[in-house]
Amino acid sequence: xxxxxxxxxxxxxxxxxxxxxxxxxxxxxxxxxxxxxxxxxxxxxxxxxxxxxxxxxxxxxxxxxxxxxxxxxxxxxxxxxxxxxxxxxxxxxxxxxxxxxxxxxxxxxxxxxxxxxxxxxxxxxxxxxxxxxxxxxxxxxxxxxxxxxxxxxxxxxxxxxxxxxxxxxxxxxxxxxxxxxxxxxxxxxxxxxxxxxxxxxxxxxxxxxxxxxxxxxxxxxxxxxxxxxxxxxxxxxxxxxxxxxxxxxxxxxxxxxxxxxxxxxxxxxxxxxxxxxxxxxxxxxxxxxxxxxxxxxxxxxxxxxxxxxxxxxxxxxxxxxxxxxxxxxxxxxxxxxxxxxxxxxxxxxxxxxxxxxxxxxxxxxxxxxxxxxxxxxxxxxxxxxxxxxxxxxxxxxxxxxxxxxxxxxxxxxxxxxxxxxxxxxx
Ligand code: GDP
Ligand code: IMO
Ligand code: MG
Numbered sequence: 369x370x371x372x373x374x375x376x377x378x379x380x381x382x383x384x385x386x387x388x389x390x391x392x393x394x395x396x397x398x399x400x401x402x403x404x405x406x407x408x409x410x411x412x413x414x415x416x417x418x419x420x421x422x423x424x425x426x427x428x429x430x431x432x433x434x435x436x437x438x439x440x441x442x443x444x445x446x447x448x449x450x451x452x453x454x455x456x457x458x459x460x461x462x463x464x465x466x467x468x469x470x471x472x473x474x475x476x477x478x479x480x481x482x483x484x485x486x487x488x489x490x491x492x493x494x495x496x497x498x499x500x501x502x503x504x505x506x507x508x509x510x511x512x513x514x515x516x517x518x519x520x521x522x523x524x525x526x527x528x529x530x531x532x533x534x535x536x537x538x539x540x541x542x543x544x545x546x547x548x549x550x551x552x553x554x555x556x557x558x559x560x561x562x563x564x565x566x567x568x569x570x571x572x573x574x575x576x577x578x579x580x581x582x583x584x585x586x587x588x589x590x591x592x593x594x595x596x597x598x599x600x601x602x603x604x605x606x607x608x609x610x611x612x613x614x615x616x617x618x619x620x621x622x623x624x625x626x627x628x629x630x631x632x633x634x635x636x637x638x639x640x641x642x643x644x645x646x647x648x649x650x651x652x653x654x655x656x657x658x659x660x661x662x663x664x665x666x667x668x669x670x671x672x673x674x675x676x677x678x679x680x681x682x683x684x685x686x687x688x689x690x691x692x693x694x695x696x697x698x699x700x701x702x703x704x705x706x707x708x709x710x711x712x713x714x715x716x717x718x719x720x721x722x723x724x725x726x727x728x729x730x731x732x733x734x735x736x737x738x739x740x741x742x743x744x745x746x747x748x749x750x751x752x753x754x755x756x757x758x759x760x761x762x763x764x765x766x767x768x769x770x771x772x773x774x775x776x777x778x779x780x781x782x783x784x785x786x787x788x789x790x791x792x793x794x
Contacts, residue, residue: 420449423435599723646673692777707738
């Protein structure tokens with residue numbers, strides 16, 4: 369069985385928790401895009417784990433984890449993540465594999481990311497991890513992959529890249545990098561990580577032919593996708609399910625299931641249009657109750673009601689039939705809960721997401737109002753035990769999206785989850 373899990377909104381939907389649950393049945397868990405801009409949280413009895421580059425399956429014993437070729441890897445961040453997990457008793461060796469085709473993030477990528485944010489004309493509110501500049505080099509064919517780190521021409525290619533980037537840095541008044549220091553540091557990283565390197569397409573296709581269960585862990589979310597997100601306020605990779613094929617070296621026909629993860633409301637970190645963003649009072653309340661602070665950068669997340677228009681965009685792009693709804697518990701105590709079903713723009717009504725972020729920034733949400741519920745729902749484990757108004761809310765979402773909600777998350781812990789009967793068939 370091959371299953372892709374993707375985020376349906378602007379990231380941070382709770383993918384980490386859902387992947388952790390689904391990875392119980394998986395043999396291999398694979399990241400296929402993004403990098404350490406991601407922060408996937410898993411709360412276990414032994415503590416809270418936030419994974420940035422290593423697939424969330426690493427927390428379950430005996431599962432293999434692969435960082436696919438579509439991921440951009442900051443080796444320093446990866447080594448830190450490995451060491452921190454090892455310190456907490458998680459075995460990494462013989463369980464982690466990294467594609468030899470992964471592009472590498474260098475210090476000049478991180479600095480360029482930061483300088484563009486601070487001094488450029490367009491502030492995206494990136495995570496400043498160097499993700500965009502690294503993907504840009506990949507597409508420009510000047511990128512350096514793991515396989516290149518181990519080759520003779522690495523020295524020359526790095527020297528050229530640093531020379532070129534130092535020219536760009538002049539325009540920002542930054543002094544630039546010395547080649548020797550970066551070269552030596554990256555040679556050390558290369559040796560440290562050599563034991564994990566593989567051809568991920570070969571490993572995965574063999575596992576597929578052996579009928580292994582493979583779980584693909586999407587990072588970010590559909591609205592941050594480079595092609596179908598709110599461009600230019602997006603990340604630099606294909607966060608859609610479609611990204612898994614090129615990002616892991618498997619064919620579209622090898623994918624059997626795609627599961628979407630959405631929060632019971634909407635959040636966004638960084639800049640960019642967000643119709644229906646709460647005003648101060650509700651924003652503060654949701655940030656407090658939902659602990660809406662970024663798992664990677666600690667920035668506060670902007671919040672709003674559930675937006676069925678963007679969720680439908682995600683259903684279409686990923687052909688979703690099954691979804692998981694997270695953080696339903698955060699809505700407890702609201703007298704009424706709203707769902708955005710369309711946007712008003714000037715005198716027009718939009719049912720589909722406009723491609724132009726300037727237009728989106730001027731859209732006003734059109735809401736449906738649903739009665740809320742008071743009860744703390746975190747202890748509930750059976751769908752039928754949810755308050756009637758909570759079930760009505762979920763059923764309205766199912767109807768608006770044309771999907772089945774098979775998993776409902778009511779707390780950050782593994783057990784704080786409701787599985788519909790139909791979940792057994794996933
Ligand atoms: P990801 O990037 O999609 O994996 O999501 P993050 O880990 O960045 O953010 C989700 C946050 O919500 C984390 O702090 C989770 O521990 C937490 N979380 C996940 N599911 C639930 C839930 O159902 N209820 C509550 N209250 N918190 C949740
Ligand atoms: P997970 O996997 C939420 C956002 C940044 C910024 C934009 C571009 O945890 O859901 P980048 O550093 O990628 O160039 O930043 O994308 N962003 C995320 N927002 N969750 C994420 O990952 C994100 N990864 C990037 O805040 O707006
Ligand atoms: Mg996150």
